[in-house]
Amino acid sequence: MPSVDFSLMEAGQSEIRNKLIAATFKKLGIIEQWGNGLKIIFDDLKNYPEIGLNWSEPGIAFRVTFSKKSYIPESLGKMSEKMSEKMSEKILWLMRDNPEISAKELAYAVNRSSRTIERAIAKFKEEGRIKRIGPDKGGRWEVTKCAE
Template sequence: LKTLSKLRLYEETNGEKYPTYALILLTDDPQRYRLFPYAKVECARFKGTKPGNFIDQKTIDINIGQQAELALQFILRHISQGMTGYDGVYRNDRWEYPIDALREVVRNAIVHRDYALSGKDIKIAVFDDKVEITSPGKLMPSVDFSLMEAGQSEIRNKLIAATFKKLGIIEQWGSGLKIISDDLKNYPEIELKWSEPGIAFRVTFKKKNYIPESAEKTREKMSEKMSEKMSEKILWSIKDNPKISAKELVYIVNRSSRTIERTIAKLKKEGRIKRIGPDKG
């Protein structure tokens, strides 16, 4: 109670203690679902560059303290990570979007959204050419998103922001926009745009040189690369143990038996392996 009191997450009236709306939002108490049914994040991965064809969807409606991390996990599941080289024996990997900037925008959406707006939730949309984060409520009047290095800070939900800072979810006041700006410097191929559709605030991370035809090819290449890695793992396993069974390969490669069977058939057809002796299964 001492911590809750310090963060002003409950109020006392006539000797009775009552939770503030901020505390209700930070819990999974049934009151939160009744009072704030739209305090959630709707995530979607669309095929192409416009809303319409869903590839994946997720509703994140747990307490707001955990929403940012789960939302970021959804984004990471639907963007690619490539290797840029090696630092000694260690791989240097790079995501196709600036992750620190994305994380900061998602956190800000949850901390600074307008929870008084009924029927409005946070929306995260991943397209072939961009990632969009839309939050209910317009940008606070004194914040200029075009001056990201100025250390600006105006807080809509002061109790939520203070609790997030105490929990280590957000950094010190005024540092968020600078984190976004600094991370974007490492991604000259990504453009950040912001807009205010209706009574919402939207941040878009957009690929500057996106070519529509290349998206499908990229997915095909990624699929081929994963397939080749799996083939190599199977080949090495067979080389290490020529008597290995398909069932054992399922466990080693962590793929279904049908996938293993298809891959083995493909390797046989290509002449990369051949059976000696009876089929063990």
């Protein structure tokens, strides 16, 4: 059986994989024309960027697998950005209200990983929003910029 070359889909090129079944399906009216089913699927998937298409040919069989891609619609991205801003402000408020708070305590308070808090702290330092006074253990935070 011929192998499917998806790079040729755009050109509309196709080959009948099983001529007997194709002719029977055509006579029964199950298909409009042969050799375009995968192209129809391929073209329709352009409208669904969150769905991936994988194909394989184990032996003489043909397998199409649809998978969900890591996809974040623009509206969710904006929502996520707002959530990040809210979380950032919450972290800054916690630091201002309790300057001796540790990164571990911040992580627990905002229900995020310690690594997420460490990244936020690094970002705040870079933006000049916080300063660390003293050592990691026994020091304190000084919040220089916080939304009122």
